[in-house]
Amino acid sequence: MAAHPTIRLKPKEGRRLRAGAPWAFSNEVEMSNATKALKPGAIVNVVGDDGHPLGSGYFNPNSLIAIRLLDAQPDVKFNTAFFEKKLARARDLRDALYGKPYYRLVHAEGDYLPGVTIDRFGDACVVQVTTAGMEGLLEPLLGALDKIISPSDVILRADTPSRALEGLESYVRAAKGEASRIAVEENGIRYFADLGSGQKTGWYYDQRDNRAFMASLAGGKSVLDAYCYTGGFALAAAKVGAREVVALDSSAPALALAEESAAANGVASLCKFVKADVFEEFERLGNAKEIFDIVIADPPPFVKSRKDLEPGAKAYRKLARMAAKLVAPNGLLLLASCSHNIQPDRFAQECAMGIQRADRRARLIRQAGAGADHPVHPMLPESAYLKALIYALD
Numbered sequence: 001m002a003a004h005p006t007i008r009l010k011p012k013e014g015r016r017l018r019a020g021a022p023w024a025f026s027n028e029v030e031m032s033n034a035t036k037a038l039k040p041g042a043i044v045n046v047v048g049d050d051g052h053p054l055g056s057g058y059f060n061p062n063s064l065i066a067i068r069l070l071d072a073q074p075d076v077k078f079n080t081a082f083f084e085k086k087l088a089r090a091r092d093l094r095d096a097l098y099g100k101p102y103y104r105l106v107h108a109e110g111d112y113l114p115g116v117t118i119d120r121f122g123d124a125c126v127v128q129v130t131t132a133g134m135e136g137l138l139e140p141l142l143g144a145l146d147k148i149i150s151p152s153d154v155i156l157r158a159d160t161p162s163r164a165l166e167g168l169e170s171y172v173r174a175a176k177g178e179a180s181r182i183a184v185e186e187n188g189i190r191y192f193a194d195l196g197s198g199q200k201t202g203w204y205y206d207q208r209d210n211r212a213f214m215a216s217l218a219g220g221k222s223v224l225d226a227y228c229y230t231g232g233f234a235l236a237a238a239k240v241g242a243r244e245v246v247a248l249d250s251s252a253p254a255l256a257l258a259e260e261s262a263a264a265n266g267v268a269s270l271c272k273f274v275k276a277d278v279f280e281e282f283e284r285l286g287n288a289k290e291i292f293d294i295v296i297a298d299p300p301p302f303v304k305s306r307k308d309l310e311p312g313a314k315a316y317r318k319l320a321r322m323a324a325k326l327v328a329p330n331g332l333l334l335l336a337s338c339s340h341n342i343q344p345d346r347f348a349q350e351c352a353m354g355i356q357r358a359d360r361r362a363r364l365i366r367q368a369g370a371g372a373d374h375p376v377h378p379m380l381p382e383s384a385y386l387k388a389l390i391y392a393l394d
């Protein structure tokens with residue numbers, strides 16, 4: 001057994017950690033000289049102020065979330081065998097959920113692996129490490145991935161902005177094989193994703209179920225997919241026989257992939273992909289009195305940090321108002337938020353006010369989050385970041 005250095009929590013602190021959450025905040029930690037001397041990402045045991053063991057994990061003195069636990073036992077060795085067990089559990093759950101190996105394999109805390117997400121695209125895996133602790137454990141993690149999945153390509157997308165807060169450099173490299181453009185199979189549709197230079201891991205698996213739900217209502221309808229990225233919602237709707245699909249995004253590379261996917265699925269003639277700023281295009285479409293049976297707005301996060309809450313909330317309200325104006329009578333509107341930093345109630349309130357200001361009456365028919373391959377840690381409600389509200393407008 002390895003003997004990890006021990007970090008002690010302050011008296012009365014660690015309430016969430018004792019309740020089963022994997023985090024302790026920096027203000028909860030007794031900053032002894034020995035603790036101060038620990039390097040970012042150090043593997044540690046954590047004890048309460050009474051010396052009661054709370055588990056083992058990693059520590060970063062520079063991070064607000066100073067401790068992330070990986071196990072409830074002390075002195076656990078985070079070696080290949082440890083990660084093999086975690087990855088096998090994660091893989092078995094996904095394989096039970098989906099018929100094909102296209103899914104989020106690891107969703108950080110939701111899979112009891114804080115600091116890492118892994119998306120699987122058949123034989124290719126994209127690994128995103130966001131903390132110094134997990135960066136230090138990359139070798140056993142990748143060793144275990146090889147054993148459990150045997151991917152031909154493993155791409156490290158170590159380019160999330162939050163890495164800077166952990167004191168980590170930003171890089172993208174292939175740990176195995178190469179970063180290439182690959183096909184993603186989802187809901188019976190063939191999409192394309194660029195694993196090396198696409199956004200995040202190259203594909204947003206989180207909206208899988210919401211794409212399928214909207215597609216189930218899209219036969220014969222006109223659809224406006226705003227913030228379409230590589231065409232997730234747009235192609236799902238086109239494939240089931242939408243009458244026409246207009247899709248907007250500001251990213252030319254994303255739109256190029258969407259166009260390729262439309263052609264591969266035989267629906268290119270139904271789809272129009274337009275490079276535009278969504279607010280500007282909504283304004284133009286509104287002035288032109290254009291309407292669509294289904295409007296989808298799945299923007300980038302408007303509330304990037306807590307201090308952005310008020311301006312971000314206002315932006316969601318404005319988007320809801322402008323989107324609602326473009327919905328045909330008896331049409332549908334999907335409004336989504338992927339901001340961790342706005343709570344579901346507040347988001348719903350802003351959407352409701354926006355729709356009201358557009359002078360539209362609505363019924364909220366579905367409140368959804370991410371798919372089941374994005375599990376939520378029961379003690380960390382904030383790991384449920386995606387909110388999707390679907391309204392039927394009069």
Ligand code: SAH
Pocket residue numbers: 199204207226227228229230231232233248249250251254276277278279298299300
């Ligand atoms: N709905 C997509 C995911 C959207 S991610 C899917 O199902 O996969 C958010 C998208 O918004 C990104 O593709 C980004 O390029 C785009 N974006 C960001 N700011 C934008 C803006 N001002 N106007 C249009 N698109 C924007």
